[in-house]
Amino acid sequence: MARLAKAAFDGKDLRPKWRELIGKLLDGTASAGEGLDLGLIAQLLGDKPAGLAIQHDVLRSHQLFGTRCHVPEPRLKLLALAAETDLGSNTPIEFLLEESAVELTTLYLLPGVELPDPLPDHDLAIVIASDSEDCRAALRTIEAVATRWPRPLLNPPKLIGNLDRDKLHRLLQDIDGLAIPATFAVGRERLLQASPSADAFDGIAPGLAFPVIIRPRGSHAGVGLAKVDDGRAMVRYLAERPEAEFFVSRFVDYSGEDGQFRKYRVAFIEGRPYAGHMAIADRWDIWYLNAHMSASASKRLEEETFMRTFDIGFGRRHRSALDALAQRIGLEYFTIDCAETRDGALLIFEADNTAVVHNMDPPDVFPYKGPQMRRIFDAFVAMLARRVRERGEEAA
Structure with a gap:
């Protein structure tokens, strides 16, 4: 996944590889791994239905796939427990293991x-679904057998379940210095009923009013995300979306004095936060690519300062x-996307275990x-090794 994603990120044409693998698939010579690569390439080329099929x-x-290790004699063996889903809904763990001495095996559930019996040989496992x-x-x-897992099991399912948008604010809402707008799951018909009246949201949640942020439930990577300012805009938004249920929350203006919005990604490894990236744009709906960081030396200088x-x-x-926040979420590895409010609070947009933390940016443009990224990757691998060592000491 990391190799193909890097090629797409660099603007390389994946279609020749697609044609090569399609030919092997049609003549029956494609391996299972090449078939999985073919599905990933289709998604990277924008054909998600074909890729998933x-x-x-x-x-x-x-269901079992190995990823070639960077060294001939791995330091440890990691088993990643994945779900059958699109490429954005499992932790992109290959990026975190870049140039490491960790042998990765991925098991799709x-x-x-049923789970294979016996399980593949591994020193510890991590849930990446x-x-x-x-x-x-x-x-x-996984949850049904988690307490009997024969090796350390990181990122347990019961804690991953708390990251859903309508659960996260309940988990974090009373933390001092932290702001997280309440998020509500609302059906299409209920939203249409609320649209004509400015105060109709009171029937959904007290204090919820236009403008609101809305997105389809289950979406990610900004798909369907919108700021809706009034009832007419809500009707137009729903007319363009086929989904039946949506997440709705109040809009928080987190722009700075210069009118720019700053959004941060922070990675947590065993509770310790690390700077992931910083995006700066004149729009509230930022993600790194639409901030055009590569085109602005001043933005990159600010991101470098944030990191250093x-x-x-x-x-x-x-x-x-x-x-x-780290203590309540409790996962060994996760990320948050966040900002700072005008009164200095930490504004949380989302927390998840699948956001991309990578080293794909060109070093001549982003030398910092x-x-x-190496600090993050090294900390992640050190955490894995420490968990294996602690398990060995307990057994002894």
């Missing part, structure tokens, strides 16, 4: 298919809130990012 066919007969609807069956399968001074700057300003 190919993946579905491959996983019907093969399918509805109605997300809290999305199409991962729920996989999470239930994180422990004495952003991290120190919000230390209490970040510590409390490689060292920071």
Whole structure:
């Protein structure tokens, strides 16, 4: 996944590889791994239905996949427990293991298919399935045997389930110095009923009023995300969306004095926060690519400062809130996307275990990012090794 994603990120044409693998699939010489690659390429080329269909066919007969290790003699063996879903709904763990001495095996858990007995050889396991609807069956399968898992099991399913948008605010809402708008799951018909009246949202949640942020339930990567300012805009939005249920929350204007919006990604490893990236744009709905960071030296300088001074700057300003958030979420690895409100609170947009933390940006444009990503990757691998060592000491 990491290799193909990097190629797409760099603008390389994946269609020749697609044609090569299609030919092997048609003549019966494609391996299961090449079939899975084919499904990933289809998604990266924008044909998600075809990619998922190919993946579905491959996983019907093969659920276990190995990723080539960077070194000939791995330091440890990691088993990743994945769900049959799109490429954005499992933790992109290959990025975190870049150039490491960790041997990765991925096991896809399918509805109605039991876990292999015996399990693949591994030193520890990590759940990489997300809290999305199409991962729920996989999470239930793991949860049913989690207490009997023979090795350390990181990111347990019961904690991943707390990351759903309408649960997260209840988990974090009373933390001092932290702001997280309440998120409500609302059906299409209820939203249409609320649209004509400015105060009709009171029937959904006290205090909820236009403008609101809305997105389809289960969506990610900004799909269907919109700011809706009034009832007429809500009617137009719903007319363009086929989904039956949506997440709705109040809009928070987190722009700075210069009118720019700043959005941060922070990675947590065993409770410790690390700067992931910083995006700056004149629009509220930021993600890194639409901020055009590569085109602005001043934006990159601000991101570099954020990264270099994180422990004495952003991290120190919000230390209490970040510590409390990490303790309540409880996962060994997760990320948050966040901002700062005008009164200095830490504004949480989302927390999940599947956001991309990568080292794909060109080093000639982003020379500061490689060292920071290396710190995150090294901390992640050190955490894995420590968990294996602690398990060995307990057994002794």
